[in-house]
Amino acid sequence: MTFSPELEAKFAKMIQNYPAGRQKGALIPMLLFAQDEVGSMTPELLEEVSKRLKVKRVEIEEVIGYYTMLTREPRGQHHVQICTNVSCMLTGGEELYQHACKKLGIGNKQKTADGQFSLEEVECLGACSWAPAMLIDYDFHFNVTPEKLDGLIESLKKTQ
């Protein structure tokens, strides 16, 4: 399996950041960046990372089961994450999440039929002072209202 030249260069540099013989340190960043390119934790991806870092498959499986951002299920082309933790909840985060469910016609960790969007209710995004907050892919959106959410979804639909 090969990755894009940019990602290959990133990985080559990344491995040097850990002490000799301790390259397993690069495992979590490598999985996350590879997932962003491949879409999910495919068997081929795991095999490739296992080979590169000389770690057993079971060690990778342990890590995937633990970190919420690593997923075996392919997400939509755009992954919408809405925070409903305390600061967001106090300022309308739960209503925003319910609105997103209706707007997209899906529930938590589901994907639209056309594969364009997936939705996830997430824990604190670290954007509490600008709540309610959400992430679409890796882009933060602050002080989000249902109307603003609608606008973002529609503009992404148009760019497909």
Next chain:
Amino acid sequence: MLLNEPHPLEVKVLTRRYKYPQQDPIWLEQYVADEGYDAIRKALTMQPEEIIDEVKKSSLRGRGGAGFPTGLKWSFVDRKSPKPKYIVVNGDEGEPGTCKDRIIMGHEPHRLIEGCLVAGRAIGSNRGWVYIRGEYREYIDIMDRAIQEAYDKGYLGDNVLGSGWAFHLSTHTGAGSYECGEESALLESLEGKRGNPRLKPPFPATSGAFQAPTIVNNVETYSAVPEIILKGGEWFAGLGTPRNGGTRLVCLSGHLNRPGVYEVPLGMNMMTLINEVGGGVWKGRKLKAVIPGGSSSPILRADECDIPADYDSLAKAGSMLGSGATVVLDETADIVKVLARLMAFYAHESCGWCIPCREGTTWLKKIMARLDEGVGTKRDIDMVDQLAQGMMGRTFCALGDAAAMPAMSYVRKFREEFEAKIQSAQVFMPAPQTQPLVVL
């Protein structure tokens, strides 16, 4: 970017270079033009003990939550150890209510790099990592670019500013786990493992990353160090209250007119913080309660908030300064619902490593869901308190305490709201549908 218009009561130290409303991060050229990297130049002329003494004099306490004295922590590292020594920055920032470290990483990345350099010099380290939560991809990219700039200009590398001392720094991303904000779990994650906490002792200063002596501090803590070296520990200490040196980035959120991240002296009165800096409670409503230091800190009723917001004053009031996150709840806030949401969070984030936390947080979540839905009983209210008492101090790391402390405080301080919710639900609850056991 995210910083608010400056407030007259702010004291800008860590955010002093930021010129509102600057859009781009402060890159190397702008940083260097305003005393940037002067602190590491000065530190290179000092003995490691002198650097640590200066940090001790500053009364700088860990800004991640625990509030441990930073200089003392650094002094625990055995510089004569033949093992390499490491610097680790905790940029995981997952405590609900907390959003301050992103301000530093996103606006002034070189300040953090310089803080790491000074810390590295103090403990004789040649390598550091900035651990950043995976959701903060934008800030990982900004830190990476700033680190590359520092390498290109000789502030990082094999020969820092021609001193012959090598110091290397890189970012390391998490992938979604609140538990990785706990320093030993963070180190496990840095080594490519699940973020389960380690048994302490040994503490990281003795055996940390890759079993080598390591100091782990929060982004804000390292970022205060350049100013301490430049202007002196006593100057920094003088900005706060005794034993609570310096300024603090506070994240104001919740029911406020002007939420945001502000830099204020440690010890500013909490009501001043809410009413002046934060613009007061929104919609003309009254204050009901404050979560003063992130979701794990015990809640304060409105009548308990006329106190200085520093480590010691809040501890005396039965709460904690924690991460400096101040969440304001107005008179309409549903306390039961807030606690139910928080217990769901802690149950989700428990790593499952130890039974009191794994089972306790899940149990608390279930009871609180019952109470919030109006199908709980008065016995459930007592059970929340008893269960939290049973968890307190008996879990492998502080996550169990982080769940137990708010649980106990909410129930004890707002018991009438829990009881009222049960009673109001009973009034409107339809009679249960019953089926005969035997259909004839």
